[in-house]
Amino acid sequence: MKKINIKLMIALIGVTLIMVSCGNNSKPNNDAHHQVESMENDLSSHDHGGSTENSDTSTNTGVMNGDLTSVLSNYFTLNESLAKDDASEAAKISEKLVTSLKGFKSTKLSDDEQMEVNDILETAIENAEHISKNARDIGHQREHLISFSEDIKDLIAIIGTSQKLYEVFCPMANNNNGAIWISNKEEISNPYMGTKMPKCGKVQSVIN
Amino acid sequence: MKKWLKKIAIVLVVILVGIQFIPTDVNHQEYIPKTDIRYVYDVPGNVMNILQTSCYDCHSNNTNYPWYSKVQPMRLLMDGHIQEGKEELNFSEFGDYSQRKQNNKLDRISKQVKADEMPLPSYLLLHSNAKLSDDHKQQIINWVETRLKQNE
Numbered sequence: 001m002k003k004i005n006i007k008l009m010i011a012l013i014g015v016t017l018i019m020v021s022c023g024n025n026s027k028p029n030n031d032a033h034h035q036v037e038s039m040e041n042d043l044s045s046h047d048h049g050g051s052t053e054n055s056d057t058s059t060n061t062g063v064m065n066g067d068l069t070s071v072l073s074n075y076f077t078l079n080e081s082l083a084k085d086d087a088s089e090a091a092k093i094s095e096k097l098v099t100s101l102k103g104f105k106s107t108k109l110s111d112d113e114q115m116e117v118n119d120i121l122e123t124a125i126e127n128a129e130h131i132s133k134n135a136r137d138i139g140h141q142r143e144h145l146i147s148f149s150e151d152i153k154d155l156i157a158i159i160g161t162s163q164k165l166y167e168v169f170c171p172m173a174n175n176n177n178g179a180i181w182i183s184n185k186e187e188i189s190n191p192y193m194g195t196k197m198p199k200c201g202k203v204q205s206v207i208n
Numbered sequence: 209m210k211k212w213l214k215k216i217a218i219v220l221v222v223i224l225v226g227i228q229f230i231p232t233d234v235n236h237q238e239y240i241p242k243t244d245i246r247y248v249y250d251v252p253g254n255v256m257n258i259l260q261t262s263c264y265d266c267h268s269n270n271t272n273y274p275w276y277s278k279v280q281p282m283r284l285l286m287d288g289h290i291q292e293g294k295e296e297l298n299f300s301e302f303g304d305y306s307q308r309k310q311n312n313k314l315d316r317i318s319k320q321v322k323a324d325e326m327p328l329p330s331y332l333l334l335h336s337n338a339k340l341s342d343d344h345k346q347q348i349i350n351w352v353e354t355r356l357k358q359n360e
Contacts (some may be wrong), residue, residue, distance in 0.1 A: 147315065
């Protein structure tokens with residue numbers, strides 16, 4: 001009787017150990033993503049003014065190939081959440097984004113453009129899904145925002161929009177490689193830097 | 209007290225034996241398909257070695273199953289990892305990705321490796337040879353950087 005019990009205990013312990021170690025896939029602390037933590041608050045080296053002096057203007061002929069209203073509205077809310085450092089709200093809104101992206105229909109596009117839009121949507125959905133699954137890791141969410149914002153920009157370029165939009169550039173995002181986001185306001189509210197540096201950014205292009 | 213413990217022990221044994229009969233996936237592909245990343249890009253040999261050793265078990269169509277993979281619940285956990293891994297990134301099917309997706313994945317590879325998020329710590333527990341040295345990581349990061357510039 002005793003022998004069987006000992007073997008069982010060993011088996012139990014073994015299984016528990018393995019299950020526990022394989023379950024340890026929770027994200028490591030956010031420090032790896034927060035490059036900003038080590039940076040000095042040196043405001044002199046870049047423009048926080050949000051000026052539109054040197055911006056390009058790209059005009060749309062007014063023809064739209066689909067309705068991006070829902071997608072964009074959710075995207076702007078996502079940026080607002082990240083600007084407030086609210087990762088769980090960002091995750092929730094991203095779930096809605098996934099739905100609106102999946103439901104998006106484009107119209108009157110050439111075959112090439114249609115393929116391009118499909119590719120953009122595929123990547124955009126993946127990015128939005130990642131953001132929605134990382135309510136506890138804002139660094140990871142912001143990483144995906146970099147790529148996601150490019151997707152949104154490219155989508156707008158093909159589909160068109162009725163709103164006046166701004167392409168804003170933050171030189172410190174993406175490990176100082178810089179990143180953009182699209183905004184419906186001229187006022188700067190940085191989703192990458194959040195409350196640490198909300199005004200960092202410069203409008204580099206106007207879309208309308 | 210002892211009777212109660214004995215009953216629990218028996219239930220556990222029954223469960224442990226029972227789960228051995230759960231159907232398993234088999235992630236095997238004997239050949240390397242033409243969509244494998246090494247045929248899509250001219251991946252340098254050193255980088256390819258690193259990818260195969262540290263990444264391919266979960267991120268390709270061909271897994272090298274170790275001895276404990278025949279036992280549950282280890283197999284279930286592994287199958288889960290492999291399924292998720294392939295969904296995220298599959299080196300065997302890299303050629304099927306759009307250019308945009310390829311670029312995105314390359315960027316993700318570099319970032320995940322840099323942040324030590326990949327390979328998974330739990331995977332490294334039992335595959336210490338898959339651990340990426342700083343040099344390995346740098347090789348991957350450098351290669352991705354070059355590749356992305358070329359893709360522009």
